[in-house]
Every structure is written in C-alpha cells, then in structure tokens.
Amino acid sequence: MVHAVNGVSLEIRPGEIFGIIGETGSGKSVLGLSIPGLLPGNCEVGGSIVFKGTDLLRVDRKRLRHWRGSEIAFIPQNPATSLNPVLTIGYQVAEAIARFRKMQRRKAIAAQAAGLLRDLRMPAPEQKLKSYPFQLSGGMKQRVLAAIGLAGQPSLLIADEPTKGLDAIVRNQVVDMLHRMAQATGAAMLVITHDLHVAEALCDRVGVMYAGQLVEEGRAGDIFQAPKHPYTKGLLRSMPGRGMVPIPGTGPSLTEQAEGCAFYARCGERRPVCMSLRPALYASAGTPEQDGGVDPACAASGSDAAGSANAIDRTCAANEFNAAYVTKAADAMHAVKVRCFLYDSDSRSE
Ligand SMILES: Nc1ncnc2c1ncn2[C@@H]1O[C@H](COP(=O)(O)OP(=O)(O)OP(=O)(O)O)[C@@H](O)[C@H]1O
Ligand code: NI
Numbered sequence: 001m002v003h004a005v006n007g008v009s010l011e012i013r014p015g016e017i018f019g020i021i022g023e024t025g026s027g028k029s030v031l032g033l034s035i036p037g038l039l040p041g042n043c044e045v046g047g048s049i050v051f052k053g054t055d056l057l058r059v060d061r062k063r064l065r066h067w068r069g070s071e072i073a074f075i076p077q078n079p080a081t082s083l084n085p086v087l088t089i090g091y092q093v094a095e096a097i098a099r100f101r102k103m104q105r106r107k108a109i110a111a112q113a114a115g116l117l118r119d120l121r122m123p124a125p126e127q128k129l130k131s132y133p134f135q136l137s138g139g140m141k142q143r144v145l146a147a148i149g150l151a152g153q154p155s156l157l158i159a160d161e162p163t164k165g166l167d168a169i170v171r172n173q174v175v176d177m178l179h180r181m182a183q184a185t186g187a188a189m190l191v192i193t194h195d196l197h198v199a200e201a202l203c204d205r206v207g208v209m210y211a212g213q214l215v216e217e218g219r220a221g222d223i224f225q226a227p228k229h230p231y232t233k234g235l236l237r238s239m240p241g242r243g244m245v246p247i248p249g250t251g252p253s254l255t256e257q258a259e260g261c262a263f264y265a266r267c268g269e270r271r272p273v274c275m276s277l278r279p280a281l282y283a284s285a286g287t288p289e290q291d292g293g294v295d296p297a298c299a300a301s302g303s304d305a306a307g308s309a310n311a312i313d314r315t316c317a318a319n320e321f322n323a324a325y326v327t328k329a330a331d332a333m334h335a336v337k338v339r340c341f342l343y344d345s346d347s348r349s350e
Pocket of ligand 1: 002003004022023024025026027029030031040042043194254340341342
C-alpha cells in the first residue's frame with residue numbers, strides 16, 4: 001500500500017491560483033485527482049475535502065458527478081490522450097457546452113464554442129472547430145481541454161501539468177491563458193506543476209509537496225524569494241538559473257510511514273530531533289491561519305488598490321458567504337489522506 005497523500009490541508013480562495021510543486025512521485029496528481037473524486041478504485045481517500053461548505057467525500061455520487069465538470073473542472077495531464085481522436089474539436093467542445101449550459105440550438109452552441117476558443121487565444125477558432133485533435137499542436141490541444149473545462153463555468157479548476165511537453169513560447173501562452181482565465185472567471189485554480197518557473201510566474205500561492213505531505217506553503221513571491229523548508233530551498237537550487245544543483249538522493253518509499261521528518265535522509269540542515277519529530281508546516285505570511293481568516297487581498301482592495309483587477313473584488317464578494325472554495329481542514333484528522341492499494345505484490349502485506 002502506498003501513502004500517496006499523507007495528511008494535506010490547504011485552502012484555495014476564489015479567484016486565486018494555487019500551485020502545487022514537488023518532485024515526481026510526491027503525490028501532486030493524486031491530491032489533484034482526489035478533489036473531484038477521479039482517483040481509480042484502488043485508492044482510498046480519508047479526511048475531508050470541503051468545497052463551498054460541503055464535504056465532497058460525503059456527498060452522494062450523483063451530486064458529485066453533477067458538480068464534476070460544472071462546478072469543478074479537471075484539466076488532465078496529457079492533452080494528447082484526453083481528447084477523442086475520432087471526433088472533431090467542435091463536437092467535443094459543443095458536447096460539453098450542451099451538457100453544462102443546458103443549451104440545445106446548434107448554432108448558438110457552435111458560437112459559444114468558438115467564443116471560448118477565441119477567449120483562450122486560439123488562432124482561427126471557427127476553423128479549428130472542424131479540425132481533429134491530430135491536426136492541432138500540443139498547445140492548441142491544451143486550449144481545447146481548457147475550453148471543455150470552462151464550458152461548465154466552474155468555480156474550481158484543477159490543471160495537472162498544463163505546460164508539460166510544451167516549448168517555451170507555447171508554455172508562456174498557456175500560462176498567460178490560465179492567468180486570464182482566473183481573472184475573467186473569478187474561479188479558483190489549483191495548478192499542479194513540475195515547472196518551477198511556471199509556478200513562479202502564474203501562482204498567487206504555492207504549496208510544496210514532499211513524500212505525500214505539504215511541507216511549505218505561502219505566497220509565491222515569498223516561497224521563491226525566501227524559501228524556508230530545506231526541501232524547498234533544495235528544489236529551488238535545482239532550477240536553471242539558480243545553480244541547477246539537484247537534491248541528492250531520492251524520495252522515501254511511500255509504502256511505510258516513517259516517524260520524524262520524511263526529508264531527513266536528504267536534508268543538509270537535519271538535526272537529531274528531526275529523526276523522531278516531523279516539523280510543522282512551514283507557512284509564510286498570507287496563509288489562512290496566519291491571517292486569522294481575513295483575506296489580505298480584501299483588506300487591500302480599497303480605493304487605492306482599485307487598479308488591481310476585478311478578480312479581487314469578486315473574491316471579496318464571494319468571501320462574504322463562502323470563505324473559500326476549498327477549505328483548510330479544522331484539524332489533522334480532517335486533512336486529506338490517500339492510500340493506494342497495489343494489486344499484486346503488495347496485497348500480501350495488507
Ligand atoms: N493508482 C495508484 N495505485 C498505486 N499507487 C499510486 C497510484 N497512483 C499514484 N500512486 C503512487 O502515489 C505516489 C504519488 O503519485 P503522483 O502521481 O501523485 O505523484 P506526482 O507528484 O504527481 O508525480 P509526477 O510529478 O511524476 O506527476 C507515487 O508513489 C505513485 O507511484
Ligand atoms: Ni503528477
């Protein structure tokens with residue numbers, strides 16, 4: 001059995017882009033998939049995932065299915081395999097619009113589909129509706145998936161590695177597109193990424209995952225300028241332009257839960273106490289606990305900050321009845337845990 005996510009608690013506020021970074025295998029995708037209930041059957045989710053005041057882990061399947069796609073959209077990791085190769089782009093976007101916007105008139109649906117693609121800066125959108133996925137570049141396919149995700153006008157959008165495999169120019173376009181999406185829709189976004197430059201450029205807040213745990217969380221600016229956790233420091237040192245020094249060693253096995261700090265074996269700053277004691281979350285200013293629940297963006301959005309986009313105003317209005325789209329767990333018991341059972345070799349040890 002793998003403890004893929006081991007007690008993660010985070011809050012994502014309306015209009016905010018929250019990035020999850022961390023090495024491969026740290027549990028980023030599993031965490032992202034756990035929110036809309038998309039994990040495969042061999043995974044078991046514990047704790048609670050509170051979305052707009054409702055615990056998604058306790059809501060009935062029918063309601064969750066309805067929310068998935070409409071309220072919560074998931075843009076999967078691999079655009080190449082996520083689109084149906086034998087259906088046109090237009091058909092696939094239109095289908096999502098018809099379903100989630102309860103529209104029937106074909107012309108109106110096609111117009112909305114083209115509009116969505118245009119908003120996402122797709123070149124020649126009307127023409128693209130007639131194309132098949134293989135005729136599109138990676139960046140264009142990414143936009144089609146984004147359009148399908150946006151068809152339901154979601155308030156939470158989860159994107160898993162939205163820039164994977166894209167060249168630098170297209171990567172910047174996708175970052176720009178996601179940015180614009182968050183601003184225009186007021187949706188909260190959870191962006192899972194390997195690419196630290198993308199996280200820095202795109203995200204308002206960042207959570208750093210290691211071995212299934214959130215080890216540090218804070219404003220993107222703070223994390224990238226003054227990382228606190230030795231793992232975060234190591235991760236940043238591995239960036240091109242920051243030395244490109246990889247962290248020595250590899251992550252721990254997730255099949256057993258070690259006592260103490262999961263990063264102990266690789267940490268350059270370890271002390272004897274770390275062997276038995278897991279450090280508390282490294283949180284910088286701007287994280288919900290430290291603000292006492294007051295959104296600093298709201299406090300700052302007086303007349304003097306009027307220039308800082310409508311997204312913030314919408315965020316504050318939404319905050320009046322909903323503190324957040326995804327809510328931080330009240331205690332450790334409610335933090336998210338995902339255990340994945342392995343079918344073959346591991347079943348003996350259960
Ligand atoms: N369905 C599953 N069954 C068993 N183990 C799983 C399953 N899905 C993920 N895992 C394991 O859970 C851990 C976390 O995986 P996850 O895919 O979330 O990592 P990640 O941080 O997204 O990595 P990457 O950056 O490579 O995408 C890994 O050890 C992985 O092998
Ligand atoms: Ni992943």
